[in-house]
Amino acid sequence: MEPSPLRVYGGVEGDDRRAERRAQFLEAGLDLLGSGEATLSVRGACKQARLAARYFYESFTDREALAAAVYDHVIEDLANRTLEAVAAAPFDARAKARAGLSTLVGIVGDDPRRGRLLFSAQAGAALAERRRRSTLLFVGLLGGQAKDFYGLPDSADLDVLSQFAVGGLAQTLTAWLDGTLPVDRDALVEHCTNIFLAVGDISPH
Template sequence: MPTSRRRYNGKSADQRSRERRDALISAARLEWTSHGADGVRVRRVCARAGLNDRYFYQQFPHTDDLLVAVVEQGLAELREVMFDAAVACEGSPRDRMRAGILAYFEHLGDDPGLMRILTTDSAGRPGVTGARLESQRSIARIVLQYLNIDEGGDGTSGAMDPFAKAMYCVGGAAALVESWLADEFPRMSIGELADVATDSTLRIFGETIHAGASTTVDVAPHPGPAQP
């Protein structure tokens, strides 16, 4: 029987490999939250995960590859909570958008360390920067789906690309919640923050929504990071 198919304690080699990978990502996430990206060291991560160093290099060629996996995990969580909230909400495109934004804000409010992971410590790490940018793109596409707007627009000369507008909104929402977590808006509830982000987005899209958006929004989940 091939080695990759042997089972120990009822688990295949692939299952054990996935579990070790998940343990390393979880440990690195805690290290990053506590010590910053520079504090994510192989030995400390392995010690926290309860694994031998050799298992690290079976999963990740370099520490930066682990950091990318941590970012992808956090962003996948955000996409999932936004999707679940939008699907559960019955109402207009505005209602669904607000539900998704509120879920996004609440998730970050419950885990402030994730905000640090998603907004800091990317200098000199193109893989981390690329993962964040790709996730912003995917969330921008979800925003367009909430509003039932074609990503390519209507081809009108001089009109701002809808995807560019959505990217602007995603960046603004991230900055807004980051400021809120830093207590810059002490009198504002998280629900009021979601209203600001939602209504600002609707104003940015303006006539596009009134002209084309329907009350039925088909929001498809975004796949999580690919497994090795």
């Protein structure tokens, strides 16, 4: 027997309302994880979202599922917006590097919750594996951009340089967000752009 569709309420389809509630939980989860909370509870997420627990379970099986969904949402948004900025920049190495870095720094700088979620160990050990996979994602994206721009083949040299650049950038952003690297945003973007270009200069092209 086919399940009945969710009813229309207040002019909004049931599926749309469920999507809205899911978005509220994602935002609540980001608030909690991005504030440095060591743990994320279903009760805390429901309180933050101002929604009943039954609505939590229509989208997530448990708190770990919510934490994973929040992290994946932030990473997907970060990757998409950064790639869009690079694609829209002129075909010039400095312009493309600056566009991507400026977008990335802007995202984590404008919303510190995202920076803490991505770079702070306080966000929880449960996200460690996702952090590892997201690092590999950005290593692959950087290597792919370099191959496309310079016409490079796959190589161990390119893999090493991509790992070095992404790891170094992550540490730099961590220090900037926690205040131990006291430079303004424009200077940070310029420094990182220069470093990325220097790394590109020693790539096998």
